[in-house]
Amino acid sequence: MSRAERPAAEPAAASELDGLEALAGLDGLNGLADAEDPSAAPPGAETPAEARRAARERPRGWVSRVFARRGAGERAVGGAAGDDAGAPEQLLRAGDPDFAGPIVQLDDVTRFFPGPPPVNALRGVNLTVERGDYLAIVGPSGSGKSTMLNTLGLLDRPSTGRFQFEGIDVASLSDDERSALRGRAVGFVFQSFHLMPTRSVLENVMLAGTYAGLTRDEREPLARTALDRVGLSHRVEFSPNTLSGGERQRVAIARAVCTSPRLLLADEPTGNLDRENSASIMRLFDELGQDGLTIVMITHDAAVADSAQRRVRINDGELSELS
Numbered sequence: 636m637s638r639a640e641r642p643a644a645e646p647a648a649a650s651e652l653d654g655l656e657a658l659a660g661l662d663g664l665n666g667l668a669d670a671e672d673p674s675a676a677p678p679g680a681e682t683p684a685e686a687r688r689a690a691r692e693r694p695r696g697w698v699s700r701v702f703a704r705r706g707a708g709e710r711a712v713g714g715a716a717g718d719d720a721g722a723p724e725q726l727l728r729a730g731d732p733d734f735a736g737p738i739v740q741l742d743d744v745t746r747f748f749p750g751p752p753p754v755n756a757l758r759g760v761n762l763t764v765e766r767g768d769y770l771a772i773v774g775p776s777g778s779g780k781s782t783m784l785n786t787l788g789l790l791d792r793p794s795t796g797r798f799q800f801e802g803i804d805v806a807s808l809s810d811d812e813r814s815a816l817r818g819r820a821v822g823f824v825f826q827s828f829h830l831m832p833t834r835s836v837l838e839n840v841m842l843a844g845t846y847a848g849l850t851r852d853e854r855e856p857l858a859r860t861a862l863d864r865v866g867l868s869h870r871v872e873f874s875p876n877t878l879s880g881g882e883r884q885r886v887a888i889a890r891a892v893c894t895s896p897r898l899l900l901a902d903e904p905t906g907n908l909d910r911e912n913s914a915s916i917m918r919l920f921d922e923l924g925q926d927g928l929t930i931v932m933i934t935h936d937a938a939v940a941d942s943a944q945r946r947v948r949i950n951d952g953e954l955s956e957l958s
């Protein structure tokens with residue numbers, strides 16, 4: 636199994652949903668593939684126009700609660716309506732796209748797993764990622780790459796040290812706030828694509844908008860634009876199973892970028908691709924980087940790492956900058 640697909644604290648069977656839960660920030664929510672559209676508001680819920688007006692009036696960098704859990708294993712519901720009608724709307728901090736400082740700032744971050752055996756997976760890591768950086772993280776197996784990615788993707792918390800995302804100290808966020816920030820600000824691309832085989836290409840990409848709290852009407856045009864961006868507008872109604880590996884990864888990238896995340900995390904994005912498809916995916920990353928997207932990519936492939944603007948090495952949990 637590849638890195639960020641693994642839950643941070645406990646190993647689990649590889650499944651399509653692992654990565655999707657990471658995308659969603661809906662840790663522990665079961666039945667995701669079959670869940671009803673969470674943005675389909677029940678009768679009496681606020682209309683899309685009302686929701687947009689309310690969103691405009693919120694303080695910058697905050698979102699209203701998008702998902703509520705009714706109980707263990709039950710599906711997500713939309714907004715503050717439905718069974719929650721009458722409950723006060725909950726505002727969650729979800730980062731600030733206009734924050735002028737670094738998007739990521741790690742100060743003396745450690746991650747300790749008590750084991751047995753005990754492991755210091757990250758040791759005193761300092762890292763600043765500026766908006767628009769395109770960074771590759773390289774390192775041998777077991778060096779801490781996936782722990783770094785889980786941390787940056789708000790899937791795991793440092794044991795000690797400080798992690799600031801767009802100036803917010805992540806330690807001060809509640810679980811719901813971390814999920815909201817992840818859903819709004821972070822896009823994930825995995826080695827093994829994590830596409831739903833029973834859904835069309837378009838539906839797979841639209842799923843990302845669900846997790847960002849968008850209505851169906853808002854999601855479809857964004858998904859079509861993203862698919863156009865990755866050169867797949869002629870494949871929207873296809874099943875992912877009928878696509879080549881390179882095309883599947885393009886769908887996954889479209890899904891990752893369709894809601895305009897501020898940080899794209901890529902875990903061995905070319906690991907399952909041949910040389911030609913790898914080069915084409917790297918060109919796409921270059922273009923996304925030139926468009927201003929901040930990208931952090933883990934790779935074993937030196938040629939792939941060379942395509943990034945900046946490289947860091949991780950060795951036994953310690954990070955060092957490469958020239």
Ligand SMILES: Nc1ncnc2c1ncn2[C@@H]1O[C@H](COP(=O)(O)OP(=O)(O)OP(=O)(O)O)[C@@H](O)[C@H]1O
Nearest residue numbers: 643644645748754756775776777778779780781782
């Ligand atoms: N949940 C966990 N519990 C205990 N130890 C863990 C856990 N996750 C990671 N580790 C340990 O932390 C160290 C770093 O693991 P990590 O998965 O981050 O390495 P990696 O560089 O991603 O490796 P690979 O390239 O093989 O995927 C390893 O020694 C690993 O066994």
